[in-house]
Every structure is written in C-alpha cells, then in structure tokens.
Amino acid sequence: MFQRILVANRGEIALRILRACREMGIETVAVCSEADRGSDYLKLASESICVGPAQAAGSYLLIKNIISAAEIGNVQAIHPGYGFLSENEHFAEVCRSCKIDFIGPSSEAMGKLGDKVTAKEIAKAAKVNLVPGSDGLIESEEAALEIAARIGYPVLIKATAGGGGKGMRVARNDISLKAGLKQAAVEAEKAFNNAGVYLEKYIENPRHVEVQIIADLHGEVVHLWERDCSSQRRHQKLIEESPAPNLPQAVREDICKAAVRLIKSASYTNAGTVEFIVDKDNQFYFIEVNARIQVEHPVTEMVTGVDLIQQQIRVAAGEPLPWKQKGIPCNGHAIEVRINAEDPDNDFRGSPGRITKLRVPGGHGVRWDSHVHEGYVVGPYYDSMIGKLIVHKPTRVEAIACMKRCLDEFIVEGIKTTIPLLKRILNNSAFVEGRMDTTFIEQQLLAK
Amino acid sequence: MFQRILVANRGEIALRILRACREMGIETVAVCSEADRGSDYLKLASESICVGPAQAAGSYLLIKNIISAAEIGNVQAIHPGYGFLSENEHFAEVCRSCKIDFIGPSSEAMGKLGDKVTAKEIAKAAKVNLVPGSDGLIESEEAALEIAARIGYPVLIKATAGGGGKGMRVARNDISLKAGLKQAAVEAEKAFNNAGVYLEKYIENPRHVEVQIIADLHGEVVHLWERDCSSQRRHQKLIEESPAPNLPQAVREDICKAAVRLIKSASYTNAGTVEFIVDKDNQFYFIEVNARIQVEHPVTEMVTGVDLIQQQIRVAAGEPLPWKQKGIPCNGHAIEVRINAEDPDNDFRGSPGRITKLRVPGGHGVRWDSHVHEGYVVGPYYDSMIGKLIVHKPTRVEAIACMKRCLDEFIVEGIKTTIPLLKRILNNSAFVEGRMDTTFIEQQLLAK
C-alpha cells in the first residue's frame, strides 16, 4: 500500500480524497493554486504545495508543476480526482515514466476509450449495443431509405464533419428523409466544406443511465449498479440517483452486465463509468466511458456501502478486489443534488462571492460533501459547484421527502445557488414519478 | 396518521423530531423557552410557541404550559423527546385526559417499569436475569454467608435506604463479608437511620449493553439489536456503538430476545431501551428500562436503516410495525460521540458561550445531528450537549478510523468541548480493541 499520495485536484474532490487517505492512514500532499492557498481543506493534508497561479492552465492543469510537486513531495502515487488532468492520457503516461502510480486506468485504456471509433469497435466486440446507424457515409438516397427501414424511424441525419448540432436534422418518414438528406448535405457542404452525411437512429427523450464499474489489476471486473443522471440542464447534471427509477430489474442487470463486458474487453482497470442512453422501451445504447471517478460517485457509495475512493487507491496499489459481483448489494435509494454557485435568474451564470451565512442540513440519511464554510469566498476561477448533498433512504419516495426537507433547511447567503431550481425539480411530477429524461428540466421548468 | 404534532423538547432532539415530521408531511408546533426563542431550528416548525422562562422548571418541565401550548396549537399528539417530561408518568396521563396522544409508552407501562420492585418482578416473570442477591434484607451473618456462597464472591453490601454509594462495600471472601456487614450496618444506621442491608453479586468492570426495542399497539414487539454504551465518565455516556464489540453472536441474540420477552410481559408499547450490564464471562443482567427514545438512537438507525422517530410516530398513530423481527438487519458498524460544551481542564464543567467558529466534518459515512451553528450561543440553562457525530462503516476498524479523521477535522472555537477527550478515547487501546467497561475512561484516561 502507498504511504504517501499526491492529490492533484482542488475543492470538494480534493477534500474527498484527503479524507479517504486519512482514514486509510496514508500521508497526503495537496497541491493548490494561489487562489486556493490557505483554504481550510488543505489543512487536512500532511503537506500542501502551491503549484501555480489561480488560472488552472498554470497550476492544476500544468503537468510539469504537478509532477514537480509529486517529486519534491516524495509521493508514490497521484490521485487526479475528476476534471483537470484526470482523463489526460499524456499525464498518466508521464506519471508512469516518473515511476509514480497514477490512480486511474492505464494511459492505453484511456486512449482506446477516448477515441470514438476505437471505443465503438470495443463495444461491438463486447456485444454492447450502439445507437444503430449507417456505419459510414450515405452513398445514395436508396441506401438511406434502406437503412432507415432497417433501424426504424425517426432517424437523425448527421454531418460527418459536423459538431454543435450543425447540419443535424430529424426525419420521421421516407419523405422527410429524402428532403432532409439533400438539405443536410447542402448545409454540411456550406458549413464544413464536406457534404458527407450519415444516419443514426434518433432516440427521443432519452434517459441518461450510467454504470459504475471497478476493475483490479488482476483481471477482476465488477459493477456497482447504475445511476440515473437524466436530470440535466444543457448537458450539466443537476441530480443523480441510484438505482435508476422505473428501470425493470432485468434491464438493470443487462445494462450492468453489458458495462462489465465492455470494460473487460478494453482491459480497463480502476474505477470508471460506462454511459448509456435508454429509450422509452428501455432499450439501452452505449455512449462513452468516463475513465475516472465521477462527481456523482457518492450515490453509488450510499447504496453499495463501498468507499469508491479508498477502493481506487487499493486497486492502484495492486490489491485484488475484496468482493465478487454477488457480494455487492444495492440497498435503498440514494439521491445527490449539486449545489452550484450560479444565478438562476441570469441564465445560471457563475455567482462568485463570499458566503456570508451557511446552514447545512443534517440528520438521518444525510451526507454533505463540501469544502466550503461560512466566510468562504467562491472564486471565479473554477467550476461553480460548492457542494454535494446526498440522501439515502429505504425507498425513493422517502429519499425525495428527505431531500426536500434538506433543501428547505439549507441557507446560503452572499451568493446565488441552484437550490431554488433543485426544489422545483423535486416538486415536479415528472421527477417525482421517475419519468425524467434529459430534456424535461429545460422543457418543463426552464421554458420561457 | 397525525396531521399536527407538538414537540415538547428543545435543541438537538427537537430538531430531530421536526425533521422526521417534515419528511412525513406532518405539521409541527415547537415549544420554546425565552432562552431558545428565535433559535434557527424553530424555523423548521410550522409554528412555535414560547411556554416560559429560560429555567426549565417554568417552561419545558411545566406540564400545564406544555398542554396549553398543545391546545392552542391544536395538535393531536405530543412527542416528548428525551429528558424533560419524556419519562413523566403523570404527563403521559394528563395528555390522555386531554385527548392528546403521547408518543411513547402508556403511563401504566411507564409506571410499572419505573418502580424498581415491579420492574424486577416483571423481569423475573419473563425469565430475564437480574443481578443475583439476597432478595431482601440480611437477617443474620449465617444467612449472609450462605447467600454469598450461592451467588459467589465478590459481593456488594448495600444499604436498603442507601443511595450515592453510601453504606456500600465490596466483600471478596467470608472474612471481609463478616467485617463488612457490621461496618455497613453501622454506617447505614448513621447515615439513613436504617441499619438494613442486603447483598448483591458485585459485577467487576461491567459493560453497559442495551437493547433497542419497538412495540406497536397490536402486540407486536421487535428488537433493533443492541448498543454498547460502556464508554462513560461518571455514568455519563460519551461514546455509543452498535453492534457491541466482542459480544459473541449467540449472546447478542440471547440478550435481544430477553429484552423482547421483558417488554412483552410489561405490555409496553412504542420505543424503549432495555439496559443490561454484562460481566467478563458475557453473562448479562437486567438493570432497567428507559421508557423513551434515547440520545444514542442514531447508531441503531445507521445499522438497521430504520428511522426510529418516524417509527415512534407511526406506532403511536396506531400503525402496525412494518416488519417482522427477521426483516431487521444489522449492517456494518456505527459509532456515535457526544460533543458536549464542557471544559475537560475544569472537571468537565459546562462551558457556555458563543461558538465563534465551527467546522463540522462530513463525507462518506458521516452523520451530524445538531441544532448549533457558527454564532450560536450555548446557554447555561440546559444540558451541555451541542451535537452528536455518528459514523457508519462496514467494520468497527473502519468506523474508528472514520471517527478519528472526523474529530481531527472538527473545529469549535469560543467554547470548550469534549472533543480532545473523545480523541484520546479513540486512540486508547482498550477502546480500539473493544475491551471497554464502564470504568476504563476514569481509570485509564482521567486518573490523576
């Protein structure tokens, strides 16, 4: 086991890792930028080293400085947290060349899964469903009609060179497909100088369901069940929960097994998340792998009782997983909300400032993960999340009731937060009934 | 189910009950003294009513005022919490005569168990072991020697009119018993004008183990496993945990079953705790029943997943228990520490004052139950407990590690607390190895 670890992150997740290390008796070196210097959470580290200015590009993202801190801090391993360098293949590679263990997957596994084409090939080989499509550019109208007939309407016409929604259109029958193909090709030619388009099945009102997996260095891979993260605003997750509501048990088991197959065939190690979209008929399709710990990992910790950060460290140190798949329970229901310093009245712009008053809820079934406190100054440099509130109760109904009372208790003054929006979501019937999809917040709660 | 409940308590347990009611959708009326008026936790009540001055005798203990508040507050039931009127048989009776449900046992059950002689009779009838003894006054030296031979040395000579340790002495053989009887009788005559003494087996270095039970109004009684509360200072519990460490599984089951038998034969309803002392050979002896919810109930909630306060309310409203004995798990290990505003350097005198800085630990497996916050003024009027910190982990070793890191994170400024003592206990080898008894803190940690 490691005696000393560097935590290459800040804020909430740095604190999370420092806490895990303290419980394991592992010394820690925390890095900080000049903006975070002196923060309370750094006092939990054995040592803290300032690695650069407030701007992340010169501190938390600067590999050279992080590695130098690891060298002068004399650590054996680095935990990257999430964001920053956590999915940087090159950083993992540099760690290895400096003989420092990177607490995460190998750079090879990260590289394979980071490349969309390779990731799809791996999924196919593991017999994990992808969103059905043309498997290449559309050669002719006839070919397109044939493919559409095979995968079924509605279909999405996408520009191969596209991005940001440009050149994308939905066709719901042969006629609109024919018209759409022409228009899309013209638009794509205009926008990208490349008229190539391909077809994909259009998944309406999809749910975002992801599977937590962890794999040791000895070939053992297990899942820790799934999370539903459909409650999003502009692809930003706001509420996550486990288990996914209204997902039949057989589908839950299938999706978890699919994730394990995929991870095994990628020779992936350590913790990771396999993301799927799920359609109205509970068909699921692989989207991508997040090759790191995720913000929403606590909901999985609550229902399984597993400390994922400690387990990441153990796996990276070469320990075998302590349980088999059958030994991992899924007890009760956990919900996490992200409390962000954002102004809901101003398009959720960041709301930096000093927290002048803070009352955090507590009690039975309540967990709070946060580095902030009364008097803390939320700076403008990093992401706006100031804490994660997690509840764990026997049933989803009780978990929602508990979260509502928690948000009612919560007081944050001095900055604006997402709490009012979270309260509205928790009172929304689609959420309460577990009928969320990735569009419901924008369509039902934020539509003007 | 009740629509509106009055919470006849203050501070931490009032907050605990208010939270439970909010999650159940029950309206609440909080009472407060003038000292507590304006406290943050009262804002969680639907209404709050000041019932008297700071002195508890004129407010929280004054039945007339509590009942008046219940009447003008238009509630159907009263939750008494712990302390104050919670074990006041007369109060439970007054509630009934005013047609207000008392959330606790009937005044009859309280009365029977509150009387030592009747409680012992009930225990005997239920075949629950009592500390062996003379079953009455000692008539002669010969009788005393005979009894000592039967129950085995060491024995305790107690004055029948005694109290506070006066007239009590331990005898370890026939000679010291003969001498002791005479001296004890003289002392007792002098102190209480009553020379009557009796004998009891002297349990050396006992452990305090108690069983949580809950009984509905339909005759169903279940236990929710045991708690070890041996970590005490002058009979004040400092640390509680569940399950009891180093108690063989067969003994755990026996002690829990004994508690259920006793509760059944007392026709007791609602939540209660059956207290035992356990000797070095894991023999257990009934001491008394606490006819109320206890401070340490959260450790039971953590390992069983049951919300005891909500369950108390449901039972009082006439609902049957939702599970059978077999449906109540005991998962992992939970430890609670009481954070008291006391000065360890001044014989643990209360340390009232303003909390100028407060940093509460959080994260995986951590629960915090407290009504205080930065800026809160701890008054001199009530007990010194400012909060309960509870951890829940898969094993006792992990729970201790988690609690240690929590206490290391904890910052309270402006008042003195028991945190330094708690840290020492958590590092003490007797505690770490689960070899606690009710004397170890005073003998090993506080001896001058």
Place this chain on the structure above:
Amino acid sequence: MADQVPPGDAPFDLDKLKQLVEMMESHGLTDVHLRRGDEQWRLRRGPREVLHAVPQQYAPAPIQMAAPVAPASAAPAVPAGSAASSAEAGLIDIKSPTVGTFYAAPSPGEPAFVSVGSVVTGETIVCLIEAMKVFNQIPAEVNGTIAAILVKSGDAVEFGQPLFRVRP
C-alpha cells in the same frame, strides 16, 4: 392577505385560505403566521396599527371582529412576539405570564376588565388567561393608564407576549 406565495409548482390554494380566514373570524384571531419550507402565509385581521390609535377609536374594538380582513403589512414577516420591541418610549408592556387563551372579559357578554383609557393599579385584574381549563386572573402589576390592547378575546398567547401597553 398573504405576504408571500410559494414559488414553483404548488398552486396558491384559495380554498384553504378562505377556510383559514373564516376560522380567524369565528375564533377572533387577528394574526396568523404559517411557514413550511418555502411557503409562508401571514394573515392579519382587524385594525392595522393598534399603537397609533386614539382611545375613542379603540373602545369598541372587541366588537369589530366581523370586520373585513385588513391589508397585511408589505414588510417582511417578523417573528411572533417581537412587536414588543417597537414599543413607544415611556410605555410599559403587561406581558403574558403563561401560555394560553386570552379573555378580555370575566365571561362572554360582560364588559371587558379594562379598555383603552382605563386607569389601573398593580392589583387591577386586566384579563383572564385560560390554561388547561383554568382561568387565571392576570393583574396589571403596574400603575398607569391602558394605552393599547394588543390582543383580542380568544387569541392564543404565548409566554412573555405583550398583552397591553400602559402609560405610567
């Protein structure tokens, strides 16, 4: 009138409000403050500013109970009992020595113990407060003239709540 209606999805329940207003009327309540989570209702009946009233206006106050609901203050809700802090200089509050129900008169139909302008001594009984079926006679405990009556017959009062203001 409600100061604040809940944001979000919960509708503003007029039926409930009506019930509440009727209840206030039939029980002679003047001030109701309910809070649950974000939702907060504050209702007030009867004349708005007792303190600035001249004696002649307030003598008949007890029989104004059927008066329509007065507009609520637009100011943020203040905690119950804090009205005492706005006492005019020189006035003394007679505070409730217990929690219970306030009665201005010895029994229904009889005249009130005191009205605005009444001269009281320390021993003058100014009201009854019922607690657990017992009617406690409350003496003024100050000498002076009643300047304002802050509660109405049938009101629930808490410990320490100002009942009367006295000009010594």
Place this chain on the structure above:
Amino acid sequence: MADQVPPGDAPFDLDKLKQLVEMMESHGLTDVHLRRGDEQWRLRRGPREVLHAVPQQYAPAPIQMAAPVAPASAAPAVPAGSAASSAEAGLIDIKSPTVGTFYAAPSPGEPAFVSVGSVVTGETIVCLIEAMKVFNQIPAEVNGTIAAILVKSGDAVEFGQPLFRVRP
C-alpha cells in the same frame, strides 16, 4: 526541534525524529513542517533569523549545514510560504516562478550564482530550479543588491515562494 508533541497515547518517537534530523542534515533541509491530525512537528535547522543577519555572517552559510539543530521558534507554526509577509519595508522578494528544487549554484562545487551583497540586474541569473529533470535558470527580474537568501540548495520550493530579498 519540535514545537508541539502530540497529546494522548502516541509516544513521542525520538528514533523517527533522529532519522528526520539526519535526513535534514544530509539533504541540507532547513525547515520541515509535518502535520497529521493533532500531531504536528516543526523542525528548523541553521541560523534562525535570516533577515536580520549582516552580510559578513551569511556568506559562509552554505557550509554551516552540519551545524546542530537550532532552537525552533516558540511561536505557533506558520504556514509555509507566509514568511514573505514579514518582509522589511523597501525590500523586494524574488519569488519562485514554479514548483521544484532550488539550487544556488550552476553545479555542485561551483560558487553560488549570487550571495548576500551581490549586485543584480533584471537579467542576472540568481539560481536554478529543477522541475522534472529540467534546470530552469531564474533571472532576478529586479535591479538591486541581494539582502537575504531565504532558501538553501536542495530545498523544495513552491510556486510563489520568496527565494531572495533584494534591496533596490
């Protein structure tokens, strides 16, 4: 020397302390601050107050490394890097532009780039900082005279840590 020893049951581990002091000596460390929970060790070697030293005394400082451990300050431990706040009026700090290992001289055995009293211009190289095997030459970036050297060859330095004080 340790400012604080842990309370409670943990013994004060002199063997560990000795090892640490030896390590400090052999690696030329002047200041070590360890903390874990309640336990906090602060050790300092070499002359105590760099700032008040006169140049003559400090020229031979690098070869004083084998000197016995100097008494530590009795004041509560201050966070690393905060020494900058005690700067004498009029002096300018040269701060480390990166995190790494500080070297006073171009290579072992060679004379230091600068010593107390050296006159520097903006372009004068004052030290090397090694980060990931790369030796970065650090220019003074100010004109003036070196008034104090705050770190020693082999010291780990963090971003923004004051390395030299310059009298402009």
